[in-house]
Amino acid sequence: MVMKNAATGRSKTDLSALYDELEAKIRALESLGWTQDKYSEFLSPLVESCLPEDILLAFERSKYFKEDTPGEGRILKLLMNFLN
Numbered sequence: 001m002v003m004k005n006a007a008t009g010r011s012k013t014d015l016s017a018l019y020d021e022l023e024a025k026i027r028a029l030e031s032l033g034w035t036q037d038k039y040s041e042f043l044s045p046l047v048e049s050c051l052p053e054d055i056l057l058a059f060e061r062s063k064y065f066k067e068d069t070p071g072e073g074r075i076l077k078l079l080m081n082f083l084n
Contacts, residue, residue, distance in 0.1 A: 018050060019083045026080075040076040047079060 029039045048056060059082045 015055070015083060019080070022047060022080065022083075036077065040074075044076045044079070047076065 026039070026043075029043075051059075059079060062082055
């Protein structure tokens with residue numbers, strides 16, 4: 001799975017494109033029979049590495065992150081809700 005890393009210069013205006021790209025990749029994984037529990041383990045760190053540091057910090061401070069103590073499987077879902 002190829003995604004543009006934040007270190008390569010992803011700008012804030014690209015967040016909507018990132019969200020759309022992630023939605024497409026998640027749907028593709030689900031069409032292959034993968035459950036969220038399976039793909040969240042490798043996709044969550046990948047998505048986090050694609051985000052600029054200020055966006056990631058805002059997510060960690062947000063109500064989405066503080067709703068409960070997220071496990072690895074919940075982080076991706078919370079992050080997608082935050083980006084939406």
